[in-house]
Amino acid sequence: MNAIGKILPIDGYNVVMDEQPPIDFNASLTHLYQPLIGIQAISLYYTLFYEVDHTQQIQTHHTLMTYLNLTLDDIYRARIKLEAIGLLKTYKRREDNRDYYTYSVQRPYSPNQFFREAMLSQLLLHHIGEQKYNELYTRYVKESYLYGEEVTADFNEVFDTIIPSAPAALNVENNNQDTESEWMDFSWIEQSLRQRFIPVEKVLHAANKKLIYQMKTLYDTESVEIEKALLWALDEDNQLNQEEFKSACHDMFVSRNNGQAIRLNEKVTADPQTSMKKPGTKEEQLIQELETISPKQLLEDLSDGNHASEQDIKVVREVMTKQGLPSPVMNVLIHYVLLQSNMKLSKAYMETIAGHWSRVGLKTAKDAMNFAKQEQEKYKAAKNKPRKTNNYNNNYKKEVVPDWFNNRKKKSSKSNTDTNVSEKEQQEIEAKLQKYLNES
Incomplete structure (x- = not known):
């Protein structure tokens, strides 16, 4: 990632935060986020977090360099990691020939929420290993089966609106759904399910769509492989076993990459002038x-x-x-x-x-x-490519005179007195032989 010149020491910034973090957010940042994005990104998060109520004045990035003892390039790399993982939003404006940034610190997931997020939990599993992952899971996740089966009534089961009004009619679950699944084309999977007489709405509901999108993004999986993993993870009641689906996607990734473990790496971007170049020819x-x-x-x-x-x-x-x-x-x-x-x-x-x-x-x-x-x-x-013609006749244009005729001619020329054939008859014989050879 090219970080040179992205921000300058004199560029100003201020910090805001709309939502308060959960009580156990420190445990999430230290044990769950830090293995994924590194110590520098977590240090930047804490620094910005404790500056939210500290001052409302515009500060320069030189202040961050002093606090963190990092170069601006390192601060920029740490910042974009926080943005990519969902812990920071950045806004930029330009006034009086200077750039000003507003850093909106985002609420991290609690440990329990973190493990419920398929993409983050899978990444953590690959980074720290199964044994440590299970230890953290047991420590932070409280199993809900102790409470019994959830029978909470849904909004649409209790209320009905005759005149659609504000978005109050949306249930909480829909409000919390991300729009990630809308970025993926599910038409191929829908078509495959219909061909097998599997009810589409039973498999491709909102939660499963989100999971499918996350696994496709995480493992960089083709639609064909996603379809195979999905069909593999369906049980006899056409319910998607999410754990089996995640395992199938992971196995395909490992097989495709010769056993290489999945890790979070910064993307290597091309030169800005090259990347901004638009396709010229048709x-x-x-x-x-x-x-x-x-x-x-x-x-x-x-x-x-x-x-x-x-x-x-x-x-x-x-x-x-x-x-x-x-x-x-x-x-x-x-x-x-x-x-x-x-x-x-x-x-x-x-x-x-x-x-x-x-x-x-x-x-x-x-x-x-x-x-x-x-x-x-x-x-x-x-x-x-021109075809080869048969040059059989051309190769045999040269006349071939049999040996017996040559021997006979020699004998006749040696002595005219030894034969009874006249010179005229000799010429007639030669003419007939020549005609025969030409016809042949």
Whole structure:
């Protein structure tokens, strides 16, 4: 992560906090958050936290450098870790040729809430190991089964509103739901469940959608692998066993990365000038589109916005599942097959190419497009290559005179008195032989 020059010592800042932290937030920060983001980020959090009510005046970042004994680059890296983990929100404004930041300190999860968050708890498990994880879990999480089965009435079960008014009609559970699941396309999973006559609403409710999105983000998992893990974790009543689902996603990650453990690492970003460069050519724009769009959306775009047919979706899903192609590569394959087949999605043709691409190990849309171009050029070169003609007759244009004729000619020329054949007859014989050879 490039942190040079992101903030300056003279840049001002002030700190706010909207919600008070839970009573046991110190335990969360020390034992649960710190293994994930490190001591410098936690130190910055504590420093900002205790500055909330200390002063409302604008301070410079030089103050933070003094408090923490860190460089500005280290402070910036610690800050973005707090932002990424959900402990800090940052706002920036510019006044009088100076940058001013407002740091909104966020309420950390309590230990019990932390372990209920699938993504954070899985990350902690990978960072500190199963034994230490179980110790912390036993220490901080109080099992709720001692209270018995929860029978709390839902808002919609008790009240009814005739005229929709303020968002008071929303139940607490919906208010607390994150919008993360809305960022993921669940259409492929829905289609797969319907094909197997599994009730979609029973599997893809809000809590499960959030879990699926978190596991996909955590393990950088393709939609095909998420679908396999989901089907694996369904019990006989079509209920999703969340622990089995998390284990299946983890096993797929380990298998895909040759047993490498998952860790939180800072992303390596490219040079700012390079990363800000927009795709120039139409081909670059197409590659960027194929990298980000879903195969279903691509089919609809190529159909002028109409819904993709059930048959086309089924063909794409089966090929994608069987060959394990990433979405960007699958998009290139769809685009290529439609262009080669007069906009018809031929399953047999697609399966043939998909098998080849899968064996080659293509991962990105750019790789797939370059490989398709190379194969197309090879095909054209082979098609335009001139065929070898049979030069049998040309090789035998030279006349071959048999030995018996040469011997006979020598004998006749040696002595005309030894033969009864006249010179005229000799010429006639030679002419007939020459005619025969020419006809042959």
